[in-house]
Amino acid sequence: MKHLAFLLLLCLALPALAQDAVYKEQKNVAYRTGQQTDYMKERCVLDVYYPEKAKGLPVIVWFHGGGITGGNKSIPEELKKQNVIVMAANYRLSPKVSCPAYIEDAAAAVAWAFQHAAEYGGDTAQIYVAGHSAGGYLTSMIGLDKQWLAKYNIDANRIAALFPFSTQAITHFTVRKEKGIPEKQPTIDAFAPLYHVRADAPPLYLYTGNRDMEMLGRYEENAYLARMMQLVGHKQTYLYELDGYGHGDMPKPSFYLMLKEIKKKK
Incomplete structure (x- = not known):
């Protein structure tokens, strides 16, 4: 019984020990190499948040929202001190660039995570990709359309799971705007996650707000994506x-x- 009591105490202490770990943050790490424009040097960077002496930890690559026209990287407070490594990435924005530049940036950031996760104590078998709104769209695109990560000789199926928060499942409204398509004109083309439904994709967790409180039918888009994946x-x-x-x-x-x-x- 003494051993059992000790084990119970240890189990109760483990979350506290994880929270008491010393966490570090490395900012503005370039995730693209080779010839770059000044704008690429500015935007193609990420922050890494990780516990000291980490080993074999899950890695979350996080993409911010902002309609692909705004927003900046930050480590979400809810992901701090959770015994996970977080890589929060910026990407180039419209109208300074147009599709598919920001999708290419998202793929480059995820490829960088696969290439460098171990340096921070991460496990490359536990790399998760997530993002909110526009970031959810980028998450869905690079996870479902395998061509983007294939450019780095990475099979998108190596992603442990995809977590798009309130993603667009049809072609993103900013991509449509660049093509002169009205915001409320639904379009499904090669730049729609729905276009790339496939049976062998990584696990897919689709989160949305209440359907009557979400923007522009976002719940219904996700529901259709879920149905088609099934x-x-x-x-x-x-x-x-x-x-x-x-x-x-x-x-x-x-x-x-x-x-x-x-x-x-x-």
Whole structure:
């Protein structure tokens, strides 16, 4: 019984020990190499948040939102001191660039994570990709359309799971705007995650706010993506509608759900 009591105390202490670990942050690490424009040097950077003496930890590559026209990288507070490594990436924005430049940047950031995760104590078998809104769109595109990571000789199926928060499943409205298509004209082309549904994709966790509080039918887009993934034979697509939350505040509960899934897989 004494041994059992000790083990119980140890188990209770483990979360506290993880939270007490010393965390570091390395800022503005360039994730692209070779010839670059000044704008690429400015935007193609990421921050790495990691615990000291980490080994074999999950890695979350996080893409911010902002409609592909704004926004900046930051380490989400909900992901701090969670015994995971977080890589928060910037990417180039429209109208300074046009599609597919920002998708290429997202793929380059994820490729960098695969290439360098071990240097920070990360496990390349546990690399997760996530993002909110525009960041969710980039997450979905590089996870479902294998061509983007293939340029770095990385199979997108190596991603442990995809966590798009309130993603666009049709072609993103900024991509449509660049092509002169109205914001409320639904389009599914090669730049729509829906176009790339496939049975062998990584596990896909789709989180949205309440359908009546979300923007521009975002829940319904995700519901259609989930249905089509299931119809093509994907066995690990999960759709969550978060009652009481709209587009802007739905990330908070989504972080909790994502961490719960990641910690189940460890």
